[in-house]
Amino acid sequence: MYKRMYLLRFTKDNIDQPLICDLVKKYNLDFNILRADIFMQQDGVMMLELAGPKKNVHAGLKYLKKNEVKVETLATLISRDDEKCFQCGACTGRCSTGALSIKRPEMAVIFDPEKCTACGLCVPVCPVQAMRISLDKSVGLDYQRVEDRGQAKEEVAVPEIN
């Protein structure tokens, strides 16, 4: 399953449309709203995780853009919970960059974050959810409250996503 996080910027003209529900109905996607700053007849921002077949995710994003929603992909980081990992090796078959590899003869599964492109393919195959996706805060997420609500521009802390 393909899973990515996006920042969606709505306008006051499309904010009342059931566009997120349409992602489920029309494109069979799962979604998780991580943060939302949505009010009627005002511009709004939503941090959303989308999951489903890759082509459906892309089709869903195209649908949002067609409806004048601005879509930004959020930078993500992959990490491994070494306490959970029991070295089964299932994830290594999904990793094309060599970030996950088997060291022989010990047969230890090595994770090298330097080689990881955060494609996320290893995450769903791990039987104990040891591989995790989180937001890359070092990229400087521009999640900001909308100014025309009469508030000063304010940066909002990015939530931890496990």
Ligand code: SF4
């Ligand atoms: S996210 Fe992609 S590149 Fe990174 S370890 Fe997993 S499969 Fe390899």
Ligand code: SF4
């Ligand atoms: S699939 Fe999960 S438990 Fe198995 S080696 Fe990879 S991270 Fe460890």
